[in-house]
Structures are given as structure tokens and as C-alpha cells.
Amino acid sequence: MNAKSEIFRRIRAAGSINAPQIPRDYRFGSDAPRSEVVDEMVDALIDYTAQVKRVNTDGIEDAIAKFLADTSSVVVPAGLPKEWTEAAGRDGREVRVDDPALTNDELDKTDAVVTASRVAVANSGTIILDGTADQGRRAITLVPDTHVIVLRADAIKATLPEAVAVLAQNPTRPTTWIAGPSATSDIELVRVDGVHGPRNLRIVLVED
Numbered sequence: 345m346n347a348k349s350e351i352f353r354r355i356r357a358a359g360s361i362n363a364p365q366i367p368r369d370y371r372f373g374s375d376a377p378r379s380e381v382v383d384e385m386v387d388a389l390i391d392y393t394a395q396v397k398r399v400n401t402d403g404i405e406d407a408i409a410k411f412l413a414d415t416s417s418v419v420v421p422a423g424l425p426k427e428w429t430e431a432a433g434r435d436g437r438e439v440r441v442d443d444p445a446l447t448n449d450e451l452d453k454t455d456a457v458v459t460a461s462r463v464a465v466a467n468s469g470t471i472i473l474d475g476t477a478d479q480g481r482r483a484i485t486l487v488p489d490t491h492v493i494v495l496r497a498d499a500i501k502a503t504l505p506e507a508v509a510v511l512a513q514n515p516t517r518p519t520t521w522i523a524g525p526s527a528t529s530d531i532e533l534v535r536v537d538g539v540h541g542p543r544n545l546r547i548v549l550v551e552d
Contacts, residue, residue, distance in 0.1 A: 372509075374466075374502035381466045381502045386549065388469025392524025394545040400552040404494060405431035408458055411492045411546040412437060415455035419446060419484050423477020424458060428494065432458050442484050451483060456490035457542070462519075463510045464500045469524065471495060471547070472507060474517040482520050490544040493522070497551045 374381055389396050397407045408431040412418055418432045422443035433439040440446060440454055460478035464471045471493055473479040485491055501507045511519060525545040 370505035371503050372505055376502070382497050382500055382549075382551070384502075385464060385466040385469060385500045388466070389524065389545075389547055392469055392545070394524050394547055396547045396549055398549045398551055401550055404428065404548055404550060407548040408432055408492055408494070409434040411548065412456055412458070412490075415490060417454045418456040418458060419451060419454045419488060420458050421478060421480025421484065423480075424460065425478065428458060432492075442480055445481065446484070448483070448487065451487035454488045456492060457484050457488045458492045459485060459494070461493050461495050461499065463507045464495055465504050465507045466500050466502050468504065470504075470507075471522045472511065473520040473522070474511060474514065475519070476517070482518060485520060485522075486541045489542055490546065491522075491542040492546045492548065494548045494550060497549060 376384075386396050386398070395411070397411070399407050405427050408428055412432060413435070415437060417438040417440065419440045419442055420429050420432055422441055429439060429441070440450065446454070457480075459473060459480055460476075461471050462474040462476070462479065473482075473485065473493075475481060479485075499510075501510070511517070522541075522545065525541075525543050
């Protein structure tokens with residue numbers, strides 16, 4: 345009898361095992377004032393080296409344009425608000441609408457992407473996209489070097505279970521979870537940016 349057979353024999357001999365109940369008393373919400381939840385999100389994003397600009401609704405377009413000042417081309421999802429798309433095209437930038445879908449080569453030659461977002465988690469600094477028309481397909485948010493995300497403050501949740509509850513309203517949508525610019529470390533712990541996604545993450549935080 346080899347080791348594999350012996351392992352299976354012991355499993356069969358053990359018979360059925362009653363699985364213990366898994367506790368589901370996750371922490372929802374926070375006793376902290378709403379402003380502190382938003383500040384916690386901002387602190388986490390900055391700690392990840394993301395750039396954050398806090399604006400009201402009237403300041404979204406100017407913030408998008410400013411965050412794209414060092415780029416010459418940008419891709420946007422087909423459902424991005426018209427005003428945001430126009431802001432992305434200021435100063436002569438080429439705007440490429442992902443409809444029909446751009447090729448990987450076309451995306452690779454595009455400097456930046458602008459999207460909306462679905463929900464965020466303050467205590468981990470995570471922003472989640474769920475592929476709706478104003479966020480687009482995952483590829484456009486992974487290939488360009490700069491990602492500008494419009495995040496509304498009322499979409500920021502204090503805890504992960506709260507954010508998952510929002511996503512559960514549409515459980516079949518594909519989700520992309522973003523916690524700062526893409527970065528990794530090699531075997532010598534040398535940080536390398538942009539390996540798995542954009543190396544620049546810029547957040548337009550809308551607070552009204």
C-alpha cells in the first residue's frame with residue numbers, strides 16, 4: 345500500500361464528521377462619525393501611495409483633467425458620464441471609448457483610464473469595481489499605467505461585510521478589488537511598481 349492509498353483508507357475509516365457551525369457575526373458599521381470613516385479611507389489610500397483629491401460634485405471634471413495632465417491618451421468605458429469623458433479629453437488628450445472593445449495592443453499604447461466605482465472599504469483602503477457601464481471591463485483598468493477613479497463618499501463602507509452586502513445585490517457581476525497602485529517585491533524585497541496593473545492610482549473623492 346502506498347502513502348496515497350493509506351491516506352484515503354484512514355479518511356474512509358474516520359466516517360462522516362459533523363462540520364462545526366461557522367460564526368457569521370461579522371462587524372457591520374462603525375460607531376465613528378461618518379467623516380472619520382471617510383478620513384480613514386483617505387489615510388489608507390495615501391499610505392498606499394495613491395493620490396487623492398477631495399471635491400464636491402461641481403469639481404469632478406476639473407479634478408479628472410488635473411489628474412490626467414501628464415498623459416496624452418485615455419480610455420473610458422462606454423457608460424462614463426459625458427461630462428467626465430469631455431474632461432478627460434481636455435488639453436488635446438486623445439479619448440478612446442472602449443466600444444467596440446479596444447485590443448490589448450491598443451490598451452498597452454494608452455496612458456490612462458478613467459472609471460467610476462461601486463463601493464469601498466475604509467479600514468482596508470480598498471475600492472471595488474463591478475463592471476457596470478461606467479466602470480467597464482476589467483482589462484481597461486489593468487493595462488494603462490494610470491487609473492483615475494471617481495469615488496463617492498457615500499459609497500465608502502466602514503467594514504468589508506458592508507461592502508460585500510452591496511456587491512451581493514448583483515452577485516453575478518465580475519468584481520475588481522483595488523488596494524493602491526499595483527506593486528510587488530522581488531526576492532531581495534526591492535519594490536517594483538506596475539507589474540499587475542496601473543502604477544499610478546488617483547482618486548477623485550466626491551463628498552456631497
